[in-house]
Amino acid sequence: MMPTFTAMFNLSINRIGPLALFGYQENDPAVQSLRQVAYFTVGYLPYYEFLSCAVCICANGYSSFRFMNVGTFSKNFRIVMIxxxxxxxxxxxxxxxxxxxxxxxxxLKTNNYLLIFTMYSLGFINQVCVLIFDVKYIIIGFERRMAFKNRATYEYSQDGTTIRVFCGIVCTLLLMATAKVGLFLKLRDLPPDLALHKAFMLDSDFATWVFCHTIAVAGWVYGFQTVHELSRRANQTRHTGSLTESFTVKEILNVIKVIKPVIHAYIVVMVIAFTIVMLMLPCIYTGVMDESDMYYQAIVTFEYALLDTYNVFASCYMVWNFKPLRRALKQDITSCFRKKCFSVEVEPESVEKYSAMQGTDLYFEQLTKSWKLDAHMK
Structure with missing residues (x-):
């Protein structure tokens, strides 16, 4: 029995779908099974997207809040990650x-201009955010390269090159999305509603969808190459520079240790997504599938669900494996259940009553004890 919830979707009825390429007919069991899967996908997976969104927002929101107060990582890295x-x-x-x-x-015929503006604005924002996700590892990889290149001064310098490049990439992606809107609204001879939908809704235009996949693969290649190159070079120079350089190199290695499994997991998403796109190409260009087709929407929804699953994994993995974030998370969880108790604490000794030399010695003694305590906790 077919589910009834699909009536809410504005999808054209294509009863055979991509199996038409192989000579299948509407009543074939394979066609019926594939159609049931497509119904299930468009009916339920968007709600899974909302669920994964809640998890991502919690994990990313917490990590963003904690990143603002974690001095272990450079300012530029924290800004890029947040x-x-x-x-x-x-x-x-x-x-x-x-x-x-x-x-x-x-x-347009509804004259509900507030809803029209809201939906197409959301669609435009979604396009830009998807493109930023596609180039995420290019941004992070560039920031880590700059950290390694300027490791002697990166810890305390106010160099804004990384942030300027990040803003430049975002502005470029905004211009690309705007150019796509102008292309469909001015140069393509399409009905107004269809032109608006293809211009602002990312997955309503297959060519844009393929372009995003291509950018994502390029971003992964750059990130993968950067992580492995920096890992090799950082290990070679770890103990050959100044104390400041060693600190920056150690930070780079700590970040790479966390990022590397996430990038390796991303290749699984890329292989599945690009395989799907390659299978869709003959279906689109032979006419057995189009952007308003239920099967097309089911495939796109599946890819988004796959992407959301990866984001949940990546977000939670990084919160747990970035040691300052994990330590803060444990402290926050513990503080929620900690019983009120009375304790006698010894106030740290003030350095004001000591001479400059004695105060310096006391400061470094306390700092050494703090490092040893951190190392023991790790």
Missing amino acids: ATNIMISCVALIRPICFLVPEESYM
Whole structure:
């Protein structure tokens, strides 16, 4: 029995779908089974996207809050991580909203201009956020390269090169999304509603969808190459520089240790997604599938669900494996259940009553004890 919830979706009826390429007919069992899977995908996976969105927002929100106060990592790295985490969380939130709201409710003939503006604005933001996710590892990789290149001064310098490059990439992606809007609204001879939908909704245009996959693969290649190159070079120079250089190199190695498994997991997503795109190409260009087709929407929804699953893994993995974040998380959890107790603490001895030399010795003695305590906790 077919589910009844699909009536809420504005999807054209294609009863055979991609199996038409292989000569299948509507009543074949394989066609019926594939159609049931497509119904299930478009009916339920958007709600899974909302669930994963909640997890990502919690994990990314917590990590962003803690990153602001963690002095272990450089300022530029913290800014890049916070900004990309926030933008990636937007994808998991906005995309299911755009998918579940029926297209008929914001067509031009409804004159509901507030909803029209809201939906297409959300679609535009989603496009930009997806593109930022695609180049995420390019941004992080560039920041780590700059940290290694300027390791002698990176810890305390105010060099804004990384932030300027990050802002430049975001502005470039905004211009690309704007150019796509102009292309569909001015140069393509399409009905107004269809032109708006293809211009602002990312997955409503297959060519844009393929372009995003290509950018994502390029971003992964750059990130993968950067991580392995920096790992090799950092290990070679770890004990050959000044104390400041050694600190920066150690930070780079700590970040790479966490990022490397996440990048390796990303290749699984890329292989599945790119394989799907390659299988969709003949279906799109032979006419057995189009962007308003239920099977097309099911495939796109599956890819978003796959991406959201990866984001949940990456977000939670990084919170747990970045040691300062894990330590803060444990302390926060413990403080929630800690019983009120009375303790006698010895106030740290003030250095004001000592001479400059004695105060310096006392400071470094306390700092050494703190490092030993941190090393023991790790």
